[in-house]
Amino acid sequence: MSEKDSFVKFENVDKSYDGESLVVKGLNLDIPQGEFLTMLGPSGSGKTTTLMMLAGFETPTSGEIYLEGEPISSIPPYKRGIGMVFQNYALFPHMTVNENLAFPLEVRKLEKSEVEEKVHKALSMVELQDFGTRMPLQLSGGQQQRVALARALVFEPRLVLMDEPLGALDKKLREQMQYEIKHIHENIGITVVYVTHDQSEALTMSNRIAVFNDGKIQQISTPDVLYEKPDNSFVAQFIGENNQIKGKVKSMNGKNCVVETENGDEIVSLKININSVGETSLLSLRPERVWVNVNEKNYENNFDAKVEELIYLGDHVRTRVKVCGNDQFIVKIPNSSDHSDLKEGATVKLSWKADDTRALDFKG
C-alpha cells in the first residue's frame, strides 16, 4: 500500500483502561491523505478512544499508530502537529478570539506579522473577520464552533480530528455547519477524522464511514455502500431505517438463499452474512424498497399485508403493516394519487426484490 493510501495507519491497536476489558480490539485502519473519514458508532463503542489515541491523549495498550509512515505512539501530543476540534470547543475563555487563534502560532514562534495574517485568514475562512476582539463567551454556539474550527486549522496541521463538534448545536445550525465543514475540507484538502454518533451527519459529510461497535470496526465504506449494502445486522440497523425479519435459512443457491420466517413465509434474499442451512438469520430490508400493489412478476417476494397504522408525512405516508408475522414492518409509500384509497385495516399486496433483501447474521 502506498504512502498516500495510508497517511494514517492503525496496526493491531488494542486499548484497555482497567486491564480487564478492551475498549478497542485489534483495530486496523488506513486513512488516505485528504480523506474525510467518520467514525460512527453508539457511545462506548471505542470511537472516541480511537480518536484520543490518534491525538496522543491516550496510549495504545498494544499495537502501533503511524502518521505518514512514522510510528507516533511515543510522540507527546504537543509534538504531533495534529489539529483538533473538541466536543465543547475548548476555546480558552480568558483569551479573545484573536488570541485563541494566535496561540498555536505563537507557540511555534512565528513572526508577529505572519501571526496576524494567518489569524485573519483563518477567521475569514469561517466568516468571522469582525469578531476577533470578542471573548469566546460573547459568541453564540455556532460562532464558537467556527472559531474552534479555525483554531484547529490556523497552524496548518497535517491532520484534523473532530470529536462530536456539532453535538451542542441545535438541529438547524448543525446542518448548516455540516455543509460548512464539508466545504472547508473540500477547499483546503486536509485529512479529517471525524467522530459522531449521528448517522445523518456521517452520511452528509464523509468520504468514508467506519462504523464502530463493541471496540471493533463493523464495516468501513462509502456512505452509499454502507446504506445500500450493510455487511451485518448491526450496521443495517444503525444506519438508516430498516425492517428486520427473523427467520431460518432453508436453502442456499448461488448468491441467493431462502429464509423461512416463524409463520412459514419464505423470503428470497441475498446471501450476505450466513454460512449454512438451518442457521438463524436476520433479514434486512429498507422501507423505501418495498412496493404496494404492483405487478408481481417483477418481484421475487410478494406477500399480503394488513395496514396497521398510517402516518402522513407530506411527501410520503409512513405505513406500518403486518407481514410475515412482523407487525413492526414499515413501508414508505410516496404521496401519489395511486394510493389515495389506503386505509387502516385494509389488506394490501407488498412486493420486493431479492436483491434488496439481505440475509445477515443474527445475534442473541
Added chain:
Amino acid sequence: MSSETISGPILTSDGIPLKVSLRKAEKRNKIRAFLLVLPLLAFILITFIIPIGDMLARSVDDRYINTVFPKTFEVFKKWDKQDLPPEEVYETMFFEINAAEGYKIGKSSTRMNYSKSGWKSLIKKSQRKFKRIKEGPYKEQMIKIDKRWGDPFYWKALGEMVDPTTMGYYLNAVDLKYDSNKEIIAQPENRRIYNHTWIKTFKVSLLVTLFTLMLGYPIAYLLATLPLKYSNLLMICVLLPFWTSLLVRTVAWMIILQQNGVFNNLMVIAGLIADENRWKLMYNETGTIIVMTQILLPFMVLPLYSVMKTISPSYMKAALNLGASPLHAFWKVYMPNSLPGISAGGLLVFIIAIGYFITPELVGGKDGQMIGNWIAYHLKTTLNWGLCAALGSILLAVMLVFYWVYNKIIGVENIKLG
C-alpha cells in the same frame, strides 16, 4: 389620536398608567421580600454593623472626660498656655475632683494618663490629700501636696482632651503622639512598639499567604483532577485538620517544633543537625509562620479547588494539541483560568492572617507577636479600648484598601469561594 397614545404614558385597559399599575402589583411582592430578609438584616445590624460603628466611634471618642471636668476645661480654654494656669483652673479642678464619684475620676485619670503618664497617680494621691485643704486659694496648697501640680507639662497635656474627639489613639497606634503644644511628634524610641508590629503583621500575613498558595495549589489541582474515589479521600485529609480544634492543633505543633520536640529530635537522630545546634522553630516568627501556614491551608485549598473543578480538562488538552509544552500550557491556559481561585484564596488567607491572634500568642513568643495580640492585650489587660478601637479600625481600613486594590486589578466578581 394615534400620536397621542404614542407620546403620552402607556395606559392599562382600565386607564391607569402602566407604571402605576405595575408598582401596585409589585408592592406585595416587595413587602414580602423585605419581610423575608428582615431577620437576617436585623441580625447583621445588631451583631456586625453596630459594633463596627461603635468601634469606629470609640477610636476617636473623647467626650467622657469632658463630662467629668466640664467646668475645668471651660476655664482651661482661656489659659494662654504660658507658665502655669491661673488660680481659677486649679479651683475648678479641685472642686470637680472632690465632687465626682470615685469610678468616674478613676476612668478619667486613666484617660489623662494616656496623654501624660503620671496623671493617674497624681490624681489618686491628691484625692486622698485634698481633704486637708479647707479653703482657697488652692493653687499654692495643691502644689504643696504634690509638686506635679506645678509642672506645666501636666497641664498642657490636658489640652488634647478638650475637644470631644481626638486623634490621639490613632497617633498612638502608629507610634506618634501629641507633644505638650498639641503638635504631632514621634514617640520616644523606647516606646515605639506598633510600627514594627504592623510591618511584621503584614510580612507574616504575606508570607503565610504565599506559602499556603505554594502548598495548596498542587493539592487543589490533584483534588480537582483525580478520580472521585481518590479525591474524596484526599479531601478528607485536607479537611481533617479543619475539624480539629484550633487549640489542639497549635499545641500539637508546639510538641513538634520545640527545641526538644519531635522535629529537632528526628533531625539530630538522622545526624542532620548537631545536638547543641538544635533549630529554634518556636517562640519566634518562624513558629508563627509555620503553624499559621498549616492552619490556614484549607482556606486556600477550598477556593482553589472549587475554581479548578470548573476548569474543563479539555482546555489543557486543547493547549497541548495546539503545540504548547505542558509547562507552557499550564502557565498560559490553566493558571490564568485558576486566577479567581488564587485571588479568592489569597484574599481570604491574608484577611484571616492579618487579624490572627491565638497562634502567635501560643507559638509566637516575643518575636512572633502580631497586631492582633496587641489588640487583645489592650482589650483585656490595660483596658485601653480607645487604642484597641484605633488599632482595629486601621486593620479594617487596610483590609478595605486591599479589597479595593484587588477589585481594581482582578475584579470582585471573579471571586469564587464555592
